[in-house]
Amino acid sequence: MKLLHLVATTVTGLLLIMGSLDLAETGDPAAPAATHVSPRYIESSLEETGVENMVTAVLADYRGFDTLGEVTVIFTGAIAVLLILRTGLKEDEE
Amino acid sequence: MTLPPEQPPDVIIKVVCRSLVPFIQLFGLYVVMHGHSSPGGGFQGGVILAASFVLLVLAEDRATLRHHIPPAALNASTSAGVLLFAGLGVVCLALGANYLDYGPLPFAEPRSIGMLVIEIGVGITVMAAMLSIFRDLLEF
Amino acid sequence: MAILDGAAGHLNTVGYIVLMMIGFYAMTGKSNLVKKLVGMNIFQWSIILFVVSLSAKRGASIPIVLDGHGGDAARVLDAALYVNPLPHVLMLTAIVVGVAITGVALALLLQIHRQFGTLEENELLERLRTSTGS
Numbered sequence: 275m276k277l278l279h280l281v282a283t284t285v286t287g288l289l290l291i292m293g294s295l296d297l298a299e300t301g302d303p304a305a306p307a308a309t310h311v312s313p314r315y316i317e318s319s320l321e322e323t324g325v326e327n328m329v330t331a332v333l334a335d336y337r338g339f340d341t342l343g344e345v346t347v348i349f350t351g352a353i354a355v356l357l358i359l360r361t362g363l364k365e366d367e368e
Numbered sequence: 369m370t371l372p373p374e375q376p377p378d379v380i381i382k383v384v385c386r387s388l389v390p391f392i393q394l395f396g397l398y399v400v401m402h403g404h405s406s407p408g409g410g411f412q413g414g415v416i417l418a419a420s421f422v423l424l425v426l427a428e429d430r431a432t433l434r435h436h437i438p439p440a441a442l443n444a445s446t447s448a449g450v451l452l453f454a455g456l457g458v459v460c461l462a463l464g465a466n467y468l469d470y471g472p473l474p475f476a477e478p479r480s481i482g483m484l485v486i487e488i489g490v491g492i493t494v495m496a497a498m499l500s501i502f503r504d505l506l507e508f
Numbered sequence: 509m510a511i512l513d514g515a516a517g518h519l520n521t522v523g524y525i526v527l528m529m530i531g532f533y534a535m536t537g538k539s540n541l542v543k544k545l546v547g548m549n550i551f552q553w554s555i556i557l558f559v560v561s562l563s564a565k566r567g568a569s570i571p572i573v574l575d576g577h578g579g580d581a582a583r584v585l586d587a588a589l590y591v592n593p594l595p596h597v598l599m600l601t602a603i604v605v606g607v608a609i610t611g612v613a614l615a616l617l618l619q620i621h622r623q624f625g626t627l628e629e630n631e632l633l634e635r636l637r638t639s640t641g642s
Contacts, residue, residue, distance in 0.1 A: 276537055282536065283529050283536070286532060287525055287526065287529040290528070291515065291521075291522055294518070294521045294522070298517075300521070300564055301566040302517075303588055308563075308587075312594050313587035315594065316585055316590045316593065317585050322479075323479040323480070323483070324479055325404045325479065325480055325483060326404060326405045326573040326574075327404055327406065327408075327572045329407075329409070329597055329600070330408075330409050330483060330487070331483070331593075332597045333409065333600065334482075335482075335483060337597065338457075338486065339467070341453075342450075342457070342468070344601040344604070344605055345449065345450055345453055345489070345493050345494075346450060347608060348493060348494060348497045348604060348605065348608045349449075349450050350608075351501065351608030351609065351611055351612050352446050352497035352608070353446075354612050355501045355504045355505070355612055355615040356443070358612070358618075359504045359619070405572070407572065411604045412600075498611075501608070501611035504615065505611070505615065505618065508618050
């Protein structure tokens with residue numbers, strides 16, 4: 275059984291390595307990841323938002339709705355743990 | 369689930385951790401408030417603030433967190449952060465812009481201030497959620 | 509190792525794939541649920557490291573404008589001087605959500621341990637089978 279898992283893992287890894295051969299070189303300024311959306315953020319985020327940290331500008335302004343979703347996920351996680359374990363308000367309710 | 373009986377905390381660990389906690393909390397607040405101009409933001413600062421309380425609980429006993437932050441306050445602030453975030457979006461709507469478009473807020477640098485409010489909301493939620501998860505796992 | 513010649517420009521990707529294989533094997537091959545959770549975290553971190561490494565750019569600095577505040581805010585910045593901020597943003601939220609996921613998973617494991625007294629997968633299946641059969 276262990277052997278089957280090991281073979282499955284190795285085959286998946288080799289397939290992923292073969293698939294990654296066509297990736298652009300790490301640090302290549304002309305890579306597709308560096309030429310499509312991000313130049314727009316880098317060039318005009320300071321002018322449009324007045325915030326020096328581009329990560330914050332993208333996180334809270336351009337993709338604010340996305341961040342709202344992430345915060346809701348964390349909130350839901352805390353509520354889920356509370357409901358699964360039911361310890362939160364035990365002493366207070368009495 | 370049987371937990372080992374609680375040892376009385378060592379005095380050196382207690383004193384060192386207690387004196388470290390305010391500095392960690394100050395750094396966490398700095399990271400939240402300076403998310404605009406330096407590496408940082410609500411997520412990172414919230415986690416640092418939560419880590420300071422976790423250190424306090426690890427150095428002392430399990431009742432410490434309940435002593436410093438009542439459970440009801442922790443649960444309330446988990447949702448208060450999300451409310452602050454979503455409420456600012458509604459304020460933007462009321463001022464005639466799109467949801468979470470900080471342009472028309474009545475400040476000198478509206479987008480900067482809007483992002484700061486959002487980072488504070490994120491920080492409150494992340495800190496309270498991490499502490500709430502930690503407390504629930506600890507007290508089960 | 510002829511297969512690695514094509515990957516010479518991005519050997520770090522091979523490292524992340526090896527990390528992913530460790531996590532994948534722990535998730536599928538181990539029968540203890542806590543080890544599966546650790547494997548899931550390793551898997552998640554391999555993906556986070558991979559996406560962050562996509563943002564690297566030779567000769568570029570961190571995506572923070574040094575003299576931005578109070579300076580000439582209307583100037584256009586050169587995109588070649590700053591690394592790509594987008595993967596940082598996506599992975600920043602992914603890390604925190606990952607912690608929340610780990611918390612929920614640990615809570616579920618605690619409940620499973622309270623209900624069944626074990627976290628070994630085959631023992632759990634055994635107990636489920638006997639409890640539904642009787």
